[in-house]
Amino acid sequence: MKASDLFVRALEAEGVEYVFAIPGEENLDLLESLRGSKIKLVITRHEQAAGFMAATYGRLTGNSGVSLSTLGPGATNLVTAAAYAQLGAMPMVMVTGQKPIKTSKQGQFQIIDVVDMMQPLTKFTKTIVSGDSVPALVREAFRQAEEERPGATHLELPEDIAQERSTMPVLEPSYTRRPIAEEKAIHRAAQAITAARRPLLLIGAGANRKLTSNMLREFVDKLGIPTVTTQMGKGVIDETGPHFVGNTALSDHDFVHRAIDQADLIINVGHDVVEKPPFFMRPGGAEVVHINFNAAQVDPVYFPQIEVVGDIANSLWQLKERLEPQGHWNFDDVQRIRDALQKHIHDGAVDDSFPIRPQHLVKEVRDVMPEDGILALDNGMYKIWFARNYAARSPNSVLLDNALATMGAGLPSAMAAKLVYPERKVMAICGDGGFMMNSQELETAVRLKLDLVILLLRDDGYGMIKWKQKQMEFGDFGLDFGNPDFVAYTESYGAHGHRVGATAELKPLIDKCCKQGGVHLIDVPVDYSDNDRILNREIRELSGRL
Structure with missing residues (x-):
């Protein structure tokens, strides 16, 4: 042929x-x-x-x-x-x-x-x-x-x-099984976990694939070990569960970093070097058990003492079968940190001022989206707020990019998610900067007859870099831009455009768009003016007291 x-x-x-x-x-x-x-x-x-x-x-x-x-x-x-x-x-x-x-x-x-x-x-x-x-x-x-x-x-x-001719046959995919960890490594890891006083489970990007979620949940449910996730490990375990502490949305000083600091053993599952390190190893600090498909890539801040290399789900199953909850484990401090974080998230979410604050926005989206609903986040300031405040219920239900962290991927990612899971609610969350980098794909979404909601967070500038600029005391320079009429722009593609004029309008509008079907874009003015105060000074002060 x-x-x-x-x-x-x-x-x-x-x-x-x-x-x-x-x-x-x-x-x-x-x-x-x-x-x-x-x-x-x-x-x-x-x-x-x-x-x-x-x-x-x-x-x-x-x-x-x-x-x-x-x-x-x-x-x-x-x-x-x-x-x-x-x-x-x-x-x-x-x-x-x-x-x-x-x-x-x-x-x-x-x-x-x-x-x-x-x-x-x-x-x-x-x-x-x-x-x-x-x-x-x-x-x-x-x-x-x-x-x-x-x-x-x-x-x-x-x-x-x-155009050439060939008589070669097609090669079918081969049957493969991933190797499992050596028994001695499992035994050593089990010993270390048993002996620890304040163990902590940290879930990274590598655990958010290959069906490790079920075994991780069984591991956590049986042992009750407090759990933290990286941004790309988000959703591997149910984040409304009693053992989930929080997500490492910020680089440092957040409540979850206090929980990591007080651990004497970190069980690091699915560590991926592309993510910002959620903790730094220091000589004499917490011992680290590395559980992953591959051996650790050692650098000055990551040099685990115990490595369990093999299929992650199998490694967790082997450990779960050997381990029992220990009477000397003490999670009181972590529970106090978890409670303080949840209070901080709740207190911010009740601010219903307009333009809408990101903390309240996250709450409104969580209230409307079903448990298996999928968020596809572009890259911008809101990504930190959703990573930190949005309680994911299942793996890959929050699609964010904390590796290349590119703008412009939110809408195409949401479209692909809807093709893979046509029965699930899918929402793209984009800033005005990232959205305009691939906004032409509205036509593709309409042509494919997708049921899709796009939440466009408009601050008329590159908000993430403004936040960084403010931290460096540069003032405000060179990051503002103009925008089209997003409602008219959306409707020109044959989709449905909406504009939020008051915070109280947001939740019912999202709910209506999700139920109506078709492609909907909701233009939401957002106020990031408190980012520096909350994410830098306030969190540092509050978490420092714990």
Whole structure:
């Protein structure tokens, strides 16, 4: 068969459901092959959005999302999405076209070395130079994208290679099982946990995939050990449960950091070096048990004394079977810290002034969204407030990016989440800065007939950097901008636009939009003026008393 047909057959063998794409003329053979496939082609309005959607698909399913672009500018537009998937450990396979490599007639027109460009951003990148090599290279791209640690891979399919004939068979995915931790490591970790007086469980990004959530919940329920999560570990355990302390939304001085400081043993599950370190190890400080798929990457602030390397869920099961709650464990201080944090969150949430304060906004969203509802956060000041104050109930129900931390991913990520889980409520939460970086995807969402709510938080500036600027006493310089009429802008795409004029209008409007169906954007003026006072001075003062 033609190599492009073989390529699509290989995608089908990998279980691919969607290809998110902006094709070019170098992809036309592949496009024709996709036309006869059950794989759905989703055309986006920017390659970056196609990549964000593919990466989010991978994040939610554990199976590689696929994005497709042409050569040159199409491929360069995938670079940010490649870094997003690679740093965020989201399995994604990118496919780019290329001019004929055997008989070129156009010189260097649009040609850059895409494979070389993708090298530092991917786990694997290759030009396909023969139709016969298609099955093996597709299989390898998917294997590497999905094995621990997941990430981005890339294949370049030149126009003339796509037209070649091949008799090679498709390679089916192999059956694999992840290795389990050595018994001696489990025994040593169990001894350390038993002997500790104030153990603390810390859940990171690596635990928010591969179905570790159920075992983590059993581990916590049986032992009652207080639990803290990183931003990308959010939702692995139910954050309304009695053992959840809080999320490391801030870099330092928040209540949860007091809980971490007082622990004499930290059970660090799914640690990922891409996240800001939630604690710093010091000689003579708390002992650390590292539980992960891979060995620890040691640096000056992270050098665990005990490493349990293997499938996380199996390691937790083995530990759970060996351990019992200990009478000498003392969680009184952590409980006091947890209570103080919950009071601080509650006190801020009752402020119903307008423009709306972020603490109250988070409460209103939590009240409306169902337990399994999915939030897809873009990057901005609000991300800290949602990470800290929003009680997630299930894994990957709060999709935020604390790895590349790129703006512009919120709307495409929400769209992908809705495709994966059409029965669940999905909301994109975007600042006005990040939203405008991929706002054209409103058309894609309308065309796909998605039921989607976009909460647009408008402060007419780059609020996160303003907050940082204020901390450095720069004053307020260079970060304000103008905005379109977001209601009219949204309606020009055939979606529904709404504007909040009072805080009391927000909750009923969100509820109405969620129930009505279709694509809805809600323009919400937000007031970040108290960020510095609350997140820096007030929290530092209150937590310092504990």
